[in-house]
Amino acid sequence: MGFPIERRAEHGVGTHHKRHALLLNGKSQPSRPLGHGYPSAFQCFRTASVAEDAVADAVRSAKFNGYAPTVGILPARRAIAESLSQELPYKLSADNVYLTLGCAQAIEVILAVLARPNANILLSRPGYPYYEARAAYSHLEFRHFDLLPEKGWEVDLDRVEALADENTVVMVIVNPGNPCGNVFTYQHLKKVAETARKLGMLVITDEV
Numbered sequence: 001m002g003f004p005i006e007r008r009a010e011h012g013v014g015t016h017h018k019r020h021a022l023l024l025n026g027k028s029q030p031s032r033p034l035g036h037g038y039p040s041a042f043q044c045f046r047t048a049s050v051a052e053d054a055v056a057d058a059v060r061s062a063k064f065n066g067y068a069p070t071v072g073i074l075p076a077r078r079a080i081a082e083s084l085s086q087e088l089p090y091k092l093s094a095d096n097v098y099l100t101l102g103c104a105q106a107i108e109v110i111l112a113v114l115a116r117p118n119a120n121i122l123l124s125r126p127g128y129p130y131y132e133a134r135a136a137y138s139h140l141e142f143r144h145f146d147l148l149p150e151k152g153w154e155v156d157l158d159r160v161e162a163l164a165d166e167n168t169v170v171m172v173i174v175n176p177g178n179p180c181g182n183v184f185t186y187q188h189l190k191k192v193a194e195t196a197r198k199l200g201m202l203v204i205t206d207e208v
Helices: 005-011 049-061 074-085 103-114 130-137 157-163 186-199
Strands: 021-024 027-030 120-125 141-148 168-174 202-206
Touching: 103 130, 103 168, 103 202, 120 130, 130 141, 141 157, 157 186, 168 186, 186 202
Parallel strands: 120 141, 120 168, 168 202
Antiparallel strands: 021 027
16 A cells, blocks of 8 residues: 555655555545644644744854754753753753754664663563664664553553563653554653662653
């Protein structure tokens, strides 16, 4: 099942997120597009004018024509720290924030830091496949715990405890879930944190 190549070519890159028909058994069938994260394809996602003006002003100022710090520019890190601190019982500083060029680079950086001989990480099943690919690249063993559909795709914490050992460095949770679309409750996230604390491992919270 797929889109006719000539129809994709009519609209260029990202067209598969815009089409509303599939070719099934030689006949066009109605479908619903699920790729709603692309502003250019879906006009309901527009960048705020204040953000567009800020980018334009930065370009015209000629103050940023060079390599940025690899951790992100200080004003951006400071703003993020201040925003996140509003919901925390403690204050973050700009030094607690590391900015990356999207989620993929964040995964690469974190797993590279955690990689060491005999280390393993715990990943959800189903889950976002880039974690497996990057873990393999970094020579990290990955083990899978299940998400439980009968419980709204919650983490199988009993399985997490069974999988973890002295070489487990981190578990990954994706919230909102990809590909299941679930959102964990506060109570469940608290149980995840308690389990990780008991097992002595970190938690990567992928919240894209």
